[in-house]
Each structure stands twice: as structure tokens, then as C-alpha cells.
Amino acid sequence: MYSKGFREELKQTLESIESEGLYKDELVIVGSQSAQVRLADGRTVLNFCANNYLGLADHPDIMAAAKKGMDEHGFGMASVRFICGTLDLHKELEAELSTFLGMEDTILYAACFDANSGVFEALLGTDDAIISDQLNHASLIDGIRLCKAARYRYQHNDMADLEKQLKEAVAKGARQKVIVTDGVFSMDGVVADLKGITDLAEQYDALVLVDDCHATGFMGESGRGTHEHHNVMGKVDILTGTLGKALGGGSGGYVSGPKEMIDLLRQRSRPYLFSNTLAPAVAAGSLKVLRMLERSTYLRERLMENTLYYREGLKKLGLTVRGTEHPIVPVMVGDAALSQKISKRMLEKGIFMVGFFYPVVPKGEARLRTQISAAHSRNDLDQVLDAWKEIAEEFNLVD
Ligand SMILES: Cc1ncc(COP(=O)(O)O)c(C=O)c1O
Known part of the structure; x- marks a missing residue:
């Protein structure tokens, strides 16, 4: 039987996950997976965190x-x-x-x-x-x-x-x-x-x-x-x-x-x-x-072009980025709480990206893991780069 004691124990575990800032909330999407996604609250946001590399999820x-x-x-x-x-x-x-x-x-x-x-x-x-x-x-x-x-x-x-x-x-x-x-x-x-x-x-x-x-x-x-x-x-x-x-x-x-x-x-x-x-x-x-x-290799070529454009754009802004050629583009911010703040601010700007921090990545290496898709337009990429420029100034990410 599911005892009161066990229920309490589980609740305490959940509370400690939450107090450590590690509780994973899920954003509800009400349409298909794509470069832009519709959220349950009616907003449409740019999506930079799916593994939809070739943009085929709703083809x-x-x-x-x-x-x-x-x-x-x-x-x-x-x-x-x-x-x-x-x-x-x-x-x-x-x-x-x-x-x-x-x-x-x-x-x-x-x-x-x-x-x-x-x-x-x-x-x-x-x-x-x-x-x-x-x-x-x-x-x-x-x-x-x-x-x-x-x-x-x-x-x-x-x-x-x-x-x-x-x-x-x-x-x-x-x-x-x-x-x-x-x-x-x-x-x-x-x-x-x-x-x-x-x-x-x-x-x-x-x-x-x-x-x-x-x-x-x-x-x-x-x-x-x-x-x-x-x-x-x-x-x-x-x-x-x-x-x-x-x-x-x-x-x-x-x-x-x-x-x-x-x-x-x-x-x-x-x-x-x-x-x-x-x-x-x-x-x-x-x-x-x-x-x-x-x-056809058209989609992979488009994905690679998008990835290069985005990586170059981030570099020009002076942001620290991991990897060299892959559409997984982690923007390093160091502090766990800062990664959560940036993720929240990005969502306010209509851009969906997730912060990763310890224990998923080593301590002090928190990051916003962004992912590029062939479905992103040049306009989508410019929009996210503009948002990064503002975020970099707001949170002093660049010396
Ligand atoms: C490297 C790697 N291996 C395996 C998996 C699991 O794949 P699937 O979603 O098909 O179970 C994932 C998914 O996150 C992954 O990133």
C-alpha cells in the first residue's frame, strides 16, 4: 500500500530537487514541433532547443x-x-x-x-x-x-x-x-x-x-x-x-x-x-x-549554412561558444542561476532555449544549449542574434 510515510518521503525528495534549483518544468507546446512553436498560453516562440536538425518533424x-x-x-x-x-x-x-x-x-x-x-x-x-x-x-x-x-x-x-x-x-x-x-x-x-x-x-x-x-x-x-x-x-x-x-x-x-x-x-x-x-x-x-x-542533401547543406552563420554571429558578439561545427551550439555563461535567468529573459523575448547546469554539466560550466535546424530562416537567426546582443549587455557576458 502507498503509505503516508512514503508519500511524505517522495514529497521531501521533490522539494529538495526544487530547492536546489534542479526541478525540470516542461513547456507545453500545442502545435507541431518546428522552428516556431505555439505554447499553451497562446504565444508563438522561436524554438532553439529541439533535435529537429533537418526540420523534418512536421514535413x-x-x-x-x-x-x-x-x-x-x-x-x-x-x-x-x-x-x-x-x-x-x-x-x-x-x-x-x-x-x-x-x-x-x-x-x-x-x-x-x-x-x-x-x-x-x-x-x-x-x-x-x-x-x-x-x-x-x-x-x-x-x-x-x-x-x-x-x-x-x-x-x-x-x-x-x-x-x-x-x-x-x-x-x-x-x-x-x-x-x-x-x-x-x-x-x-x-x-x-x-x-x-x-x-x-x-x-x-x-x-x-x-x-x-x-x-x-x-x-x-x-x-x-x-x-x-x-x-x-x-x-x-x-x-x-x-x-x-x-x-x-x-x-x-x-x-x-x-x-x-x-x-x-x-x-x-x-x-x-x-x-x-x-x-x-x-x-x-x-x-x-x-x-x-x-x-537530396539540400537540408543538410542548409543546416550547415545556418549553423555556421549562427556560430559566426555569436563569435562576433564576443560570446563564448563550445564546439566548432555542430548545430548543437552551447553558449557558456558559467553560473547556474544566470543560465536560468537568461533562459527566462529569452522566453520573454519570444525565444525558447534551455539552460543546463550542474549536475548535467560540470560545476561552473552552466550554458544555454542552443540547437540549430534547417527549418530556421535567416530572419529567425538574426532575431536570436539580436536577442543575444541585448542579453550580453544586460548580463555583462562580454568583457
Ligand atoms: C547520445 C544519445 N543517445 C541515445 C539517446 C536516446 O535516444 P532515444 O530518444 O531514441 O531513446 C539520446 C537522446 O537523448 C542521445 O542524445
Whole structure:
């Protein structure tokens, strides 16, 4: 029974989260996800905090494909894949993802969180070693915890430390060694050094797994991801990713890799075996996205132009910005309370952006994490840069 005592305990925990300034409020949007969003209070604001990199979340052709998928295949699957939940659409989507990413085979999950939770335990055991970047996404950390392999952590994007950890794993006689990294680190917009990582993997006979959630669809010349961006396609053994960001922003995740690995995941991966699969509309809409991206790189080019324009504009204002080329653009302000004040002032100016602070990022490194989309117009970008100019003066952000 839900006792009074337990209720009180939970209330106190919530109060302490709130008093530390860490309570997460959710802004309610009453229309579709886009460059501008309509809020429940009737305002329309510019949106600089979605992972809608290619602006496809409300694209009419994708919505039409999703509707057609639902008309032809119904609303839901009501089953896990191996019982009676596999559609032709799921098989087509897996095949087209494999082609797009340049991998042998692909398995879909309900989310990339599930893909990352389910990939390690199914493939690795006590004799193996996982060597993981210290800033990897929570879902990779959880997936690694669920697996019995020995764990090694290397300093963020630090190739010297990665080599040290690899040497240690070799000295301990690890059977398989797997280097695990985010392709792009989402708090900083920093791209992993995949050239350095794949070189070390070759030298120490290790496998490489990259979570490319913040890259698939737009990084690299044809948008295949960080492996294309770094010219190491064929050297990354396993890719995990999401359909919930650039690829239309619906939902769903996947693991892509060698055929036997993917087959084994179908047999053993728990989030795949014990959970319902993608709804038909989501699978059909996501397929449409991949077909659009195979035909044209226009949106990724527009995204990159927008990103450069915005980054240059911030630099000219003298603001401190992390990363160099990615549409995740964190504007550093240092103090946690200041990041909250700026986020509030921006919203008053009709611009939606979120402040991130400790413990999500290190103490003293609070920031406004802004994200650029191909859907932003030049006018939208000028508006946010004008707002930054005013904010920089109001809060003395520049010396
Ligand atoms: C790096 C990274 N990996 C995994 C995920 C989880 O993706 P999904 O939303 O498909 O569960 C996210 C989403 O925040 C992410 O940023």
C-alpha cells in the first residue's frame, strides 16, 4: 500500500530537487514541433532547443507517408516482433537504414535508449572488456552496467588515455575489447575523434561502437554520420542511433552492424525481445525520411549554412561558444542561476532555449544549449542574434 510515510518521503525528495534549483518544468507546446512553436498560453516562440536538425518533424510528405502507413497497416502492432509483430515496413526500414549507414544489417528498437541498453549484455560476457568515454550518454552507461564485461573509462575524447586503458585491457587478457563513444557529445556539440579511435582500435585489435544519435542524417558529405564525417566508414563496427531526432523526430532506435551480431541481438537482446515494436505510422514515416535523404542533401547543406552563420554571429558578439561545427551550439555563461535567468529573459523575448547546469554539466560550466535546424530562416537567426546582443549587455557576458 502507498503509505503516508512514503508519500511524505517522495514529497521531501521533490522539494529538495526544487530547492536546489534542479526541478525540470516542461513547456507545453500545442502545435507541431518546428522552428516556431505555439505554447499553451497562446504565444508563438522561436524554438532553439529541439533535435529537429533537418526540420523534418512536421514535413507534409513525411506526415502523408505516416498516414498512409497507418491506413494500410493499422494503428498498432500489439506484439513483440518475434511473436506476431513484424511488418514488411520494419524489414524495409531495417534494410534501408543498413544501406544508408553503410552497414551489413540493422535491428530496430522502440528507442535508442533501448538499443543502447540491450546491445552490450547480449553480445559480451565476463571475459570481455568495454572501454568507454567518460562523457558517454546515460543510455550507454546503463547498457554497460547491465553487462558482465570488465569496464574501463577513458578521459573525454583523450586518445592517450584511451590507449592506456586499451593496454590495461590487453594486459588483463580481455577476449573482445570494445571502444564505446558518442559520435557527438550532446552537452558540448563536440565530435568524437573517430580517426584516433579507429586507429587505436586497429592497433589493439578492438571493436568500435558509436552512438550517432546527434549525427545521423546530417554529419558527413551525404549525411550518413560521424563515420562519414571522419572518413572512417567501414572502420566503425557497430552504430547505434535514433529515429527521434534528425530522421523526422518520430521515435525508435536501432543497432547496425555485422550480420551475425544483429542476428544474435534478435535472439538475445532483452529490450527487443520483451517490448512492443515501432508503430506502423512511425516506421512508414521514417522510411520516407531515408528515401528523401538519399535523393537530396539540400537540408543538410542548409543546416550547415545556418549553423555556421549562427556560430559566426555569436563569435562576433564576443560570446563564448563550445564546439566548432555542430548545430548543437552551447553558449557558456558559467553560473547556474544566470543560465536560468537568461533562459527566462529569452522566453520573454519570444525565444525558447534551455539552460543546463550542474549536475548535467560540470560545476561552473552552466550554458544555454542552443540547437540549430534547417527549418530556421535567416530572419529567425538574426532575431536570436539580436536577442543575444541585448542579453550580453544586460548580463555583462562580454568583457
Ligand atoms: C547520445 C544519445 N543517445 C541515445 C539517446 C536516446 O535516444 P532515444 O530518444 O531514441 O531513446 C539520446 C537522446 O537523448 C542521445 O542524445
